[in-house]
Amino acid sequence: MSKRHVSLKTLAQTLNVSISTVSRALRNHPDISAELTQKVQELAQELKYSPNPLAIGLLKDQSNTIGVIVPDLVTYFFSSIISGIESVANEHGYYIVIRCSYESAEKEKECLDNLLKLRVAGVIMCLAQETQDYSHFSNLIEEQVPLVFFDRVCRSEEVSTVVVNNQEAARQITRHFFESGYRRIAHIAGPAQLNITQERIQGYQQGLAECGLPFDDSLLVHCDLSIPSATEATQQLLALPSRPDAIFGVNDTTAFAAMKEIKRQGLRIPADIGLVGFTDEFHATVVEPTLTSVMHPTYEMGREAGLLFLKQINPQVEVAPQQTVLTTQLVVRESSVK
Amino acid sequence: MSKRHVSLKTLAQTLNVSISTVSRALRNHPDISAELTQKVQELAQELKYSPNPLAIGLLKDQSNTIGVIVPDLVTYFFSSIISGIESVANEHGYYIVIRCSYESAEKEKECLDNLLKLRVAGVIMCLAQETQDYSHFSNLIEEQVPLVFFDRVCRSEEVSTVVVNNQEAARQITRHFFESGYRRIAHIAGPAQLNITQERIQGYQQGLAECGLPFDDSLLVHCDLSIPSATEATQQLLALPSRPDAIFGVNDTTAFAAMKEIKRQGLRIPADIGLVGFTDEFHATVVEPTLTSVMHPTYEMGREAGLLFLKQINPQVEVAPQQTVLTTQLVVRESSVK
DNA sequence: AACCTTTGCGCAAAGGTTTGCGGAATTATC
DNA sequence: GATAATTCCGCAAACCTTTGCGCAAAGGTT
Missing domain, CATH: 3.40.50.2300 (Response regulator)
Incomplete structure (x- = not known):
């Protein structure tokens, strides 16, 4: 095994001074003469002394x-x-x-x-x-x-x-969908108890209201943020009697999973279904079509x-x-x- | 600020025994009576004592x-x-x-x-x-x-x-391209000094040789694993007088960047250019076309x-x-x- | 020359833990 | 009932660092 690290004791013994003197010299304490201070610091550098954070942590808790x-x-x-x-x-x-x-x-x-x-x-x-x-x-x-x-x-x-300003972002997404001509805007939300879920749902509903669209609770589904769960949520939405024409995913991963499922069912993005994510990771620019997303800093x-x-x-x-x-x-x- | 954590000392003082006795009791040392051992352990649990790793680390270095x-x-x-x-x-x-x-x-x-x-x-x-x-x-x-x-x-x-078995994986990729009908197989490699780069290049060259294809060093370009650099490498390959019909990227990120650039230039994947990555992250299944990749564990x-x-x-x-x-x-x- | 201040350094305690050793009290042995 | 053995626990050192205090030597002041 490796031997112990060099400590104040090592320096002190080498220079034949006390440990406290070495400690002070290293911190440029005025009590220590310039001459000795320099000698200590030089030796410390030579021996690559570095204070033991465990000892300091112990002392200061x-x-x-x-x-x-x-x-x-x-x-x-x-x-x-x-x-x-x-x-x-x-x-x-x-x-x-x-x-x-x-x-x-x-x-x-x-x-x-x-x-x-x-x-x-x-x-x-x-x-x-x-x-x-x-x-x-x-x-x-x-x-x-x-x-x-x-x-x-x-x-x-x-x-x-x-x-982040979750509510405002979700509101913007909803309005953006509306302005792009989408009318049945769905939201794949996260777990209900999370603040991000609640805030984004609020923004979503606010956006709907501002656009004069009704809130249809069959268009609001939850997922647990996993890919299988997001896929399932997408299937649920696409199976609705009156299918949504836009989906707002709670994050990019969800949106990617949705994209995969939408394509699998032979639907076109953005023609049949509009899609927006949340995070804006690099891959949003790589998938096809490229994914509209909220840039999350x-x-x-x-x-x-x-x-x-x-x-x-x-x-x-x-x-x-x-x-x-x-x-x-x-x-x-x-x-x-x- | 928060007061200090409960220590052996705390327990010792509460029970009116020595610190060393407490220490031994907690470790079920036979020197300590069963009765006292139990009392100590109960108090430790009650006070949520946990040994200070800083002290132990200091002691054992x-x-x-x-x-x-x-x-x-x-x-x-x-x-x-x-x-x-x-x-x-x-x-x-x-x-x-x-x-x-x-x-x-x-x-x-x-x-x-x-x-x-x-x-x-x-x-x-x-x-x-x-x-x-x-x-x-x-x-x-x-x-x-x-x-x-x-x-x-x-x-x-x-x-x-x-x-991972870099060489073998690269060899397989090359052979797979050949079996799919590609003949001018390019490789966007990583920085030259890395073992992964060298091994994959070796596998690439081995694969070419096994398929009876010549090694054309204009088809081997390096990148620094960043997206801009991968894009540039792709541009370099696509600008060749005799363009490659397949590109093997050193990792998925590189392949995604290449995919983006290939599409941007109006070329089709896999018809005009075949593409393979390395890592096999989730997004390989989301991009279009889905990306062939080496599953890296x-x-x-x-x-x-x-x-x-x-x-x-x-x-x-x-x-x-x-x-x-x-x-x-x-x-x-x-x-x-x- | 007596006193005071400054300079420069060491002692010792504290923080929490482990562990060899010593020692008191109890029990066992003859 | 004295000695030996056992049981059970405490003392103290060590790991490394910081810091208040003390103390000696040197210098300065009257």
Whole structure:
């Protein structure tokens, strides 16, 4: 096995001074003579000394790691958000420890417990879609452990959050469909309890109302964000006696699954069915027809979550939880213009 | 701020026994009476005691975290590998700390240094495409720090690695093109120094030879795996006096970019140009035409990397570096069959 | 020359955990 | 009833770092 790292003790013994002197010299403490300070720093560099974060963490009872919990590690949406978090963390000397809840409430709780046992400085997370009980966050909130939710949020009076303007985006999509001549506009929504689902449904309904279209609840179906589920939802819509002529998917993955199913049934996009997604990943420009989608600033969402987190980490003043709303932008492509 | 966690000291003071007794009781040490052991364990449970990993790490000079360095956090390829690593790590009580090298050799070195400063137990990584000098791994190798490379590897006599059968896969692709009637088969390869590039080129050339086709080096172009670069490579191929009738992309992203450019130039797939990718992400089934691709077992690659790592972490016997080769499978879809 | 200030460094405690060793109290042995 | 063996627990060191305090030597002031 490898021998231990070089420590202050190593430096101190080599130079025949005390550990505390070495510690001070490295931090340029005025108590230490310039001469000795230089000698210490040179030796430290030569021996590649680096302070042991475990010891520092132990002393201060906090580490320089941020726990990150996502429902899914694989999709572009989350990986690009993680990328944003990582970049901010990196810039500020933090490290991110990632765990995946696999959309399970139970696993989410387990991840949270584990990360806290690891003594992370706090947690940045997106709720699992299963999660309906939010009581496991009470401890964190009471003990003021830094906590940030992104995209799927809860208890936002007590916790800082980053979301996008879901309602407005959904409203724009609906109006865009209307303006393109679509009249029976369906929505494949996410799990009902999620804020993103609710807000997008509201925007959808608002858009319908503004366009003078009735809300037909057979045109509103839910899915669990998985591909099979999205496919099934699409089948359900296409099997309606009075078929929709446009579908708004809760995200791009859902829209891609819908696209696949629509084509499989021999229907044409956008002629027979208009289609719009949400996220605007690269593949939206590759599929045929290219997919109209709402540009979700995922990377920025990650960065913003990281920044909100850092605000809580060293509160100069008592900071109140802060709600950031990022704006999206509708990117119109072929799939929604007849 | 939050007060400190409950420690052995807390338990000891509450029960009026010594810290060492509490420590032993929790680990069921025979020196401690059954009665006291039970009392201690009950209190620990009640107070939700969990041992401080920082203290243990300090004592043993190792942590239960694994450093993971990837060139890119966002693409499916890496995020699904990370998912595999995370699942193995999780199963064995480890946590993964992720850093991104952004394909830069300098950043890669920086990530490595930072992770080592963090006192990770070891590192699982994929080389940045820029990296040509492999000397920064010498320290790790000498000091027997657990190290695993996946996909893009180096120094594989000294370091455990996980790769796929790149050469064979490329050979199969080439033969598949030939059997589908394509004769001028081009290859958009990755950066020349990468093992995956070299191996796939070898397989490509082997396949050509087996089919009795000449190797035309104007049909072999390189890209840096970015979308603009892949687009440019495609343009270069399509502009050749004697245009290729088939393109084998080094990965799916490259193939998608090529598909977009081929369509933009008004050429048809697979009639005018056959196309095959490498990775087989979900979107291969969504694009039109659906993309023939090599199924790369990314999640398994992550899991295998994790397992190789764990083998090194507590070497019962002196373990030699181990090379794992995973097998791929060609998935034929519309893009390569006339 | 006596006193005060400054300079430059070390001691020791704290944080949480593990573990070899020692020691008191109980039980077993003759 | 004395000695030996066992049972059960505490002391203290070690891992590494930071920091308040103390202290000696040097310099400065009257």
